[in-house]
Amino acid sequence: xxxxxxxxxxxLILLIGAIAVLYALDLAGDGQGVRELAxxxxxxxxxxxxxxxTDFRENSIRGPQHVNASTYTLTVDGLVENREDYSYDALMExxxxxxxxxxxxxxxxxxxxxxxxxxxxxxxxxxxxxKPGANTVIFYAEDGYSxxxxxxxxxxxxxxxxxxxxxxTLPAERGFPFQLVAEDRWGYKWVxxxxxxxxxxxxxxxxxxxxxxxxxxxSLDRSFFGQG
Amino acid sequence: MVRFTYRKxxxxxLLALTLLFVIxxxxxxxxxxxxxxxxxxxxxxxxxxxxxxxxxxxxxxxVLHLYYSCGVFRR
Numbered sequence: 001x002x003x004x005x006x007x008x009x010x011x012l013i014l015l016i017g018a019i020a021v022l023y024a025l026d027l028a029g030d031g032q033g034v035r036e037l038a039x040x041x042x043x044x045x046x047x048x049x050x051x052x053x054t055d056f057r058e059n060s061i062r063g064p065q066h067v068n069a070s071t072y073t074l075t076v077d078g079l080v081e082n083r084e085d086y087s088y089d090a091l092m093e094x095x096x097x098x099x100x101x102x103x104x105x106x107x108x109x110x111x112x113x114x115x116x117x118x119x120x121x122x123x124x125x126x127x128x129x130x131k132p133g134a135n136t137v138i139f140y141a142e143d144g145y146s147x148x149x150x151x152x153x154x155x156x157x158x159x160x161x162x163x164x165x166x167x168x169t170l171p172a173e174r175g176f177p178f179q180l181v182a183e184d185r186w187g188y189k190w191v192x193x194x195x196x197x198x199x200x201x202x203x204x205x206x207x208x209x210x211x212x213x214x215x216x217x218x219s220l221d222r223s224f225f226g227q228g
Numbered sequence: 229m230v231r232f233t234y235r236k237x238x239x240x241x242l243l244a245l246t247l248l249f250v251i252x253x254x255x256x257x258x259x260x261x262x263x264x265x266x267x268x269x270x271x272x273x274x275x276x277x278x279x280x281x282x283x284x285x286x287x288x289x290x291v292l293h294l295y296y297s298c299g300v301f302r303r
Binding site: 008015016019020022025027028076092093094095096097 | 243259261264271272281283284287288291292293298
């Protein structure tokens with residue numbers, strides 16, 4: 001009887017000792033020796049082949065913008081009940097995250113199919129409270145670029161403000177910290193480096209390329225040229 | 229009597245650690261939900277810290293719990 005108890009106590013002490021040692025080694029190892037590497041890009045999602053992050057062509061108006069996440073602010077203003085200014089961390093923590101595969105079609109003739117992960121624009125607008133009479137949402141970027149989309153388009157669909165693509169945080173070249181995923185719209189509607197979202201009643205607002213002759217609608221089933 | 233008290237203490241501690249382990253796990257994967265459920269107390273960063281720190285104490289208490297529950301060693 002006593003030997004059984006003694007054996008049990010020895011096993012107990014050995015087990016606890018082993019766990020304590022492993023735990024201490026784990027704690028001691030934190031922050032030294034191991035460095036985080038960039039996560040690997042996924043190239044297949046639910047059986048669907050994905051393009052690579054490197055398949056994009058750089059065609060921004062002023063080159064890649066390098067936005068600092070710690071000082072970044074996204075402003076939601078215009079025809080809203082409450083103007084909102086969000087930090088990067090606040091956006092990441094405050095809103096539900098979503099992911100879906102969407103293909104970007106560029107007017108230059110290339111396309112990329114990417115697994116996008118982000119927050120929904122309509123969740124942002126819902127928190128700000130859209131005022132009656134609003135019909136347009138204008139997206140402004142760090143580099144001065146802008147484009148607009150109808151409010152109904154944003155509200156009827158799950159339009160993402162993406163922070164990751166193919167499971168990798170957006171690189172600066174791809175619009176870090178946030179790129180608009182304007183599905184079923186030509187690439188010039190996919191605003192990168194988004195810093196401000198303005199809710200407006202000006203449905204004739206024309207963004208950077210729209211004011212230079214591209215269609216305001218930007219729908220994939222229509223030509224990207226013209227006033228439509 | 230003493231053993232029973234220890235057993236009870238270990239069981240309660242294990243229950244608390246298990247709950248904290250699960251909640252902090254959800255705090256990592258569903259931060260917006262856990263943050264709102266805990267009234268902003270448990271955000272993603274804190275959840276991650278707690279979850280990563282908890283495995284040692286959790287395993288030790290689990291082993292103690294098994295020890296006190298195992299009939300062979302109690303005889």
